[in-house]
Amino acid sequence: MNGNGGFRSFSTIMSPPSKAIVYERHGSPDSVTRVVDLPPVEIRENDVCVKMIAAPINPSDINQIEGVYPVRPPVPAVGGLEGVGQVYAVGSRVKSLSPGDWVIPSPLFSGTWQTYVVKEEGVWHKIDKRCPIEYAATITVNPLTALMMLQDFVVLNSGDYVVQNGATSMVGQCIIQLARLRGISTINIIRDRVGSDEAKEKLKALGADKVFSESQLNVKNFKSLLGNLPEPALGFNCIGGNVASLVLKSIREGGTMVTYGAMSKKPITVSTTSFIFKDISLRGFWLQRWMNLDKVKECRKMIDYLIGLARDGNLKYETELVPFEDFADALDKALGKRGSHPKQVLRF
Amino acid sequence: MNGNGGFRSFSTIMSPPSKAIVYERHGSPDSVTRVVDLPPVEIRENDVCVKMIAAPINPSDINQIEGVYPVRPPVPAVGGLEGVGQVYAVGSRVKSLSPGDWVIPSPLFSGTWQTYVVKEEGVWHKIDKRCPIEYAATITVNPLTALMMLQDFVVLNSGDYVVQNGATSMVGQCIIQLARLRGISTINIIRDRVGSDEAKEKLKALGADKVFSESQLNVKNFKSLLGNLPEPALGFNCIGGNVASLVLKSIREGGTMVTYGAMSKKPITVSTTSFIFKDISLRGFWLQRWMNLDKVKECRKMIDYLIGLARDGNLKYETELVPFEDFADALDKALGKRGSHPKQVLRF
Incomplete structure (x- = not known):
């Protein structure tokens, strides 16, 4: 910042450095993933920097790392498809979100398994903070699938x-x-x-x-x-x-x-x-197809409904919050190596 | 007839006696079908008596006789599901049809393999006489299936x-x-x-x-x-x-x-x-389900379109007209006992 508002466009806002679960090639997640320190990235005028709060390990995350999923982001890639975070900083043109807001990715994108995520305003959906984090982090991939399948056929x-x-x-x-x-x-x-x-x-x-x-x-x-x-x-x-x-x-x-x-x-x-x-x-039914069909608005309305149900205790399922540092443990449980466990949710 | 119009309702109009292909139990059509002489039946005020002109032997007719078809008329039953005939006589309240008209069953019913068929006015659809009989006799089961499948999915x-x-x-x-x-x-x-x-x-x-x-x-x-x-x-x-x-x-x-x-x-x-x-x-897709869904009017419109195409030579397929007396021969051919043959169509 040079103290002159007129030159603001020359200044560059950067995110904090981030820790991320990265896979550099496809394969068994327990052998190809590792924790990587990522350098700060630029927060452009339409971007929102989100400090992740929690993100689950879903079977689709595992399949994506294995390379058997039809959507294959170019490697190296950060894992994770959904989660909840708190807005940390916003670009100069961002109007709908402010630091402190809770947001979830909607439409879904890959790369929620990291401490700070920078993405444009349009992919973040603000949610009710009264929803428990383990539900907010997991409301899309499974509950939205259930809701859409009950409604759409x-x-x-x-x-x-x-x-x-x-x-x-x-x-x-x-x-x-x-x-x-x-x-x-x-x-x-x-x-x-x-x-x-x-x-x-x-x-x-x-x-x-x-x-x-x-x-x-x-x-x-x-x-x-x-x-x-x-x-x-x-x-x-x-x-x-x-x-x-x-x-x-x-x-x-x-x-x-x-x-x-x-x-x-x-x-x-x-x-x-x-x-x-x-x-x-x-x-x-495949959620990622359904969500891409110009249905963002409709999806967000359904997500709000589900968040409300979870907030009020009318939608329940078991999850286990696990510190981000214990990713390897959580992954083993998610892979079924240690018998049956509740949905593993990383806590950042 | 007693020569007195005022007493018409007391008189009984009867159909001519009929020859029919009947099966008395389910089984292989060449062993369970036989030609039977049926006595005249009453033509009630809403009935139409039709002298059959031609009727095909379709695989669904064979399956029905075998007893492997979901629609199983009580036995003994007359075979045949479609065909074309000429109106021979009409009941006193019949308004839409007159002797000489060409008609086909629509919606479909079982029992077209007989020389005279008596059924109520509503199941007969008048068609264009310029259509060759082998097409008129076969326009529903196969061509209408093709047309509906191209349109409805x-x-x-x-x-x-x-x-x-x-x-x-x-x-x-x-x-x-x-x-x-x-x-x-x-x-x-x-x-x-x-x-x-x-x-x-x-x-x-x-x-x-x-x-x-x-x-x-x-x-x-x-x-x-x-x-x-x-x-x-x-x-x-x-x-x-x-x-x-x-x-x-x-x-x-x-x-x-x-x-x-x-x-x-x-x-x-x-x-x-x-x-x-x-x-x-x-x-x-199963034609008999589609035709039963209050779609009679729509079906008849489609049939008229198909009849028009066949009349003008724009819809072609091979058939073989066989005298009704040679039913056993035609059946053997339809059963594939003698290699590949065109669709067998009985000529009454």
């Missing part, structure tokens, strides 16, 4: 049913609660495993109407298990293979199954008669 | 491409021609067999832009074969199994594959990534 009315596999996933838990809030009931399918009775009770506590383990439904009298429940018009599949077929079998004539995950890495096999005579539709 | 514009397997089928041939009339190009996949070069030439003569045999496309450089062609937004599958995958691979991101047949009897297998990242939609 089939018109559902109070009293309708939906069915899903992988119901203990974070999206699964959000579907149960968001459906419940609209008077929509859920039939939930979970893996057979030690503790599956406890998992069933947890989902019921969230509002799940019916919870079955896969083996319960892998029987011939499948339909009798569902009894007199109204057949769902909409089903969600995040697993594939035979467990996708369980969802398909449950949905009603003319129903739709939306695939948004591939946990078993197995394809989906469908009889031709399901299409012709049962009139089933198969669709897919 | 994806908005196509002149210059767009569609892709289909089973392109030599009657629906396949209609798709080629109906697409062509709208400036839409077709990529066609046909079975490998003796005479496939001749089949390719025939389809090209109908307006097919590209024709490949399955083995040509079952290669790794699949995409290079399609060269710089615009990727189709819409694909049609009537085969299933691996040949459905060829259609799936050809369609573009966000595209739709519609399944309307199951010639291989094999299911369709799709990777989860096709749904999530390629945003593919899988749908099904």
Whole structure:
């Protein structure tokens, strides 16, 4: 600064130096990521510098580092797709944000696993600070997926049913609660495993109407298990293979199954008669496609709704806040190396 | 008739006796069907008695007799789902039809394989007599399927491409021609067999832009074969199994594959990534469902359009008119017992 406002454009504002989780090539995240000190970067007139507060480790972050995700930022790259931060400094032309505001990336961009992020004003969405940070940091990738999938494929009315596999996933838990809030009931399918009775009770506590383990439904009298429940018009599949077929079998004539995950890495096999005579539709959902379709405004409105629910305790899921310094530990947990853990959320 | 108009409601008009192809139980059509003499039936005030002119033997007729079709009229039943006839007599309250008119069943009903059919006025649609009988008899099941599938799933514009397997089928041939009339190009996949070069030439003569045999496309450089062609937004599958995958691979991101047949009897297998990242939609089409959805008026308009095309020589496919007395022969040909034959159409 030279003390002369008229020459302000010649001055350069810089961000603080940053610490970031960087991968220089694609591969297993525990071998290709490392903590890197990044030098200060320029905050241009339309930029906002955000001091990150918290950011989760999502499966899509892991897939992106592995190089198996369709979006592949050029390496070296900073990991992480979502998170929450506090505005630290703004460029001279920034009008909508001020230092101290809480913001999240919307639309999503790669590179939230660092202490300071500089990006243009337009990609930051100001949120309500009364939302707990672990929810603010994780509100987009999973809860927004659940909300959009409930809204965008089939018109559902109070009293309708939906069915899903992988119901203990974070999206699964959000579907149960968001459906419940609209008077929509859920039939939930979970893996057979030690503790599956406890998992069933947890989902019921969230509002799940019916919870079955896969083996319960892998029987011939499948339909009798569902009894007199109204057949769902909409089903969600995040697993594939035979467990996708369980969802398909449950949905009603003319129903739709939306695939948004591939946990078993197995394809989906469908009889031709399901299409012709049962009139089933198969669709897919990928948040990053949906968010890019000139839907930023609409997405932010939905995010505000979700932030409000989380703030008021009406949307719940488990997370574990982990100090940023312990990234390696958190990554191991996120990779499933140490059994089952809640969603890992880095605390900067 | 008692010669007194005032007592007309007491008189009973009867149809002539009829000869019909009847099946008394489900099973292989060549063993369970026989020609039966049916007694005259009453023509009630809203009924129309139609002397059948011609009716085809479609695969769906065969499946219905076999009992593997979702619509199963109670047995004993008369076979046949479509056809053309001439109005022979009308009930006292019938206003829209007169003796001599040509009519087809619309919506479709079972029982066209008989010399006289009595049904209420509302199920008969009057058509242009200038249409050759072999087209009038076959205009609904296959050409209307092709037309609806081109219209009802994806908005196509002149210059767009569609892709289909089973392109030599009657629906396949209609798709080629109906697409062509709208400036839409077709990529066609046909079975490998003796005479496939001749089949390719025939389809090209109908307006097919590209024709490949399955083995040509079952290669790794699949995409290079399609060269710089615009990727189709819409694909049609009537085969299933691996040949459905060829259609799936050809369609573009966000595209739709519609399944309307199951010639291989094999299911369709799709990777989860096709749904999530390629945003593919899988749908099904079954004419009898589409026609029942309060779409009678709309269907009749489309049928008139197709009848007009056939009348003017702008919609062509091969048929073989066979005297009704030779039903057993025609059935053997339709069942594929004697190699490949054109669509068999019974001439009453």
